[in-house]
Amino acid sequence: MSEHPKAETLRAFYSCFDREDWVSQVKAFLAPAVVWHVTGDNPLAGNFSGPDAVTEQMLRYQDRSHGTLRLNTSIMATDTHAVAIHVATASVPGFAYSAHEVDVFHIQNRMITEFWSFSEDQARTDRLWS
Numbered sequence: 001m002s003e004h005p006k007a008e009t010l011r012a013f014y015s016c017f018d019r020e021d022w023v024s025q026v027k028a029f030l031a032p033a034v035v036w037h038v039t040g041d042n043p044l045a046g047n048f049s050g051p052d053a054v055t056e057q058m059l060r061y062q063d064r065s066h067g068t069l070r071l072n073t074s075i076m077a078t079d080t081h082a083v084a085i086h087v088a089t090a091s092v093p094g095f096a097y098s099a100h101e102v103d104v105f106h107i108q109n110r111m112i113t114e115f116w117s118f119s120e121d122q123a124r125t126d127r128l129w130s
Contacts, residue, residue, distance in 0.1 A: 006077035006107045010084060013112065014073055026058065027051045031111040038117050042129040054115075064129055065090040071101075082107050088119075090128055097128045 003011075009029065016025035030051040038045050038057070044064065048057050061069055071086040082105040090097040099121045106114040119125040 004077040004079075004082075005110075006079075006082040006105075007075050009107050009110045009112075010075050010077065010082045010105060014071070014075070014084065023055050023059070026055055029110070029112050030054055031108070031113045034112055034114065036115045039119070040122055040126050040129065042126040044129040045126075061129075064092070066092055068092070077107075081105065092128065095127060097124060099124055101125075 013026065013029045016022045016029070019025055032051065034049070034051060034054055036048040036054045036057060038048070044057065044060055048054050069088065069090040071084075071088050074085045076083050076085075084103040084105070086101045086103070088097070088099055088101045099119050101120070102118045104116045104118075105112055
């Protein structure tokens with residue numbers, strides 16, 4: 001059985017982060033009106049609209065984690081949603097982070113149109129990004 005097309009898109013999206021030019025690669029998957037919802041009570045939480053705002057947000061994650069954020073990801077999809085389940089890890093001075101996270105995507109025509117992120121331990125996630 002072949003993989004669902006939305007899962008293929010999401011897998012290709014996450015593979016962008018392995019490249020040095022990941023920002024431009026990621027933007028190719030973001031619809032012009034993409035909306036990115038990030039839960040939490042930290043400086044990186046909020047709603048972000050458009051590819052530039054989304055990739056700027058991603059750069060903040062890289063900066064705040066000192067480049068240590070890693071995702072061990074499983075991907076699944078249906079006709080209505082694509083989902084990435086991660087074990088996310090990062091290490092910053094005085095704090096080692098590890099938590100399960102779930103990212104939910106809407107994808108249309110191989111473009112991400114909307115995203116929601118959830119952590120199993122929001123307090124730990126808030127501590128990492130604060």
